[in-house]
Amino acid sequence: MPHRDGRSRGADMSRRDGPPRMVRVLAPASVSNLGCGFDIFGLALERPGDEVVARAVEGSGIVSVSVSGDGGRVPTDPERNAAALAVQGVLDRTGSEAGVAIEVRKGIPLASGLGGSAASAVAGAVAADVLLGSGLDRTALLECAMIGERKGSGADHADNAAPSLAGGFVLVLPGLPPRMVMLPTPSDLVLAIVHPALEVETRRARTILGDTIPLKAGVEQWGNAAGLVAGLMRDDWDLIARCMRDAVAEPLRARLVPGFEGVRDRALAAGAVAAGLSGSGPTVFAICRTRDNAEAAALDMAGAFREEVGVESDIIVSSVNREGARILECS
């Protein structure tokens, strides 16, 4: 996160001779929900991530949008592109009439449940902020990123954007303005991530939930959410394991991910502390206590997808990204 003091690093750019002409920002993928935290918990990964390059160009507003690494599937229409919408959010917020050309380099697989729209939006917001020297604070940047993600995925919550922006394990309190509460994670926590060659459309994953939930499931969910926070803050692995369970979304969404239960069970059998759908899936995450364990769990999960559903998976083994979005280049 380039804004530890609540100010943008764009302010530092005053040491340069004039404002930057080009800024390149990397924003990491993230696992949201994390069992019990539907729409409120997110955790940033070391990799993969999306990059956004923002360039100062002639004209006013968003002059061009290009996307690579997406197989041609991400819209380049500024009204529908998450990064462009976030950049526009920064322009609107600061009243800037600068011209900006945007290049999005997708590193996060599409529709994977790893927060790709959010990462593009975060990278766009941070890049624009630095390019314009606007010095927006973290909450403002998050709000701009949320504009981008909202149109990209229909989501009106920041459980992917917040960790992608700030790094670490983040609780996002519902309501406006969004408030991020940074939570510690055990230093030895490693994630095993398996992304099968399946796609789950985010909107469909949301409509399947309906508008109401059983009260009993709700009690379990807020008990577990509360317990997970205590577990994280105390490094209490038993408590983390007991609480990182989803009583609300996963039971319904599991049917959109063939083989999910078997894959999750395989992760637990391999020694993972907890496992579940990343966001709306189809990616499955497992929380592990060592890298060796995470590697074993990831292979076993991928094996289960292969045996049960006949699909191959990409595997990611990642520590927690504690930095969030990062400026890679500024010139």
Place this chain on the structure above:
Amino acid sequence: MPHRDGRSRGADMSRRDGPPRMVRVLAPASVSNLGCGFDIFGLALERPGDEVVARAVEGSGIVSVSVSGDGGRVPTDPERNAAALAVQGVLDRTGSEAGVAIEVRKGIPLASGLGGSAASAVAGAVAADVLLGSGLDRTALLECAMIGERKGSGADHADNAAPSLAGGFVLVLPGLPPRMVMLPTPSDLVLAIVHPALEVETRRARTILGDTIPLKAGVEQWGNAAGLVAGLMRDDWDLIARCMRDAVAEPLRARLVPGFEGVRDRALAAGAVAAGLSGSGPTVFAICRTRDNAEAAALDMAGAFREEVGVESDIIVSSVNREGARILECS
């Protein structure tokens, strides 16, 4: 809490010449829910409390039950009395065939939302445990108390029994066996409690909730429950204030407590950090940062009940009880 090492103080009684013949235990009132923690959060008060005297007598099982301080309204039938049911739970669990006479001294107003059934049950369980020297651990005692509370109020959750037993601010994880997670509270926290001359029947307060809740309210609730734990563990009063709100039960239960919204608003206007229904009401609690502030908030809340509804209220200003159930006498 007389069981800090997980063993009953009954074990200490071996220093006596023979087992005790009489044990008197005080278990404190408690505020449950605390805004966002329906069925999972509870907080013990310094006062009032219920006492249970358990005596070893001729015969087997529960030989007699008497109750004072209740205006004749608490059942003395051992099958319906919370303390007696908890004592029976201890007898059953330990296989004891001892005879026990039970005397319940109610100090907590009935149907007030201050955990009276739970306190009687806890006091009964602890008294029986010490009388019999059975040395049950905390979880076992809680389970015995829950038997008592379940029949007394229809409740199948330990959000009052747990703090009454263990003291402090307790998160009770749903599921069996119940797991208590002790949470810290800011040392300066003082509660203002106002118990109006109204009654809310616990069962009615539960049926009004129905079986389902809006998903949106659920997200708010588990976000706030998670945030409240972080706020308590960090002594972050701003976070506590933002999160100690009930999106689920209070909006529905408020209609059972005439004047509630005005009373709550008066507490906040008087400087309370948060305020809400204690359990199912009609008692209203307010969390304050100083005793002076709590006294002012309590008077203002009682004034609001008087002005808006024409009822008088009992006022309690209490710090957090950090000890839980306490053995007052053992001979």
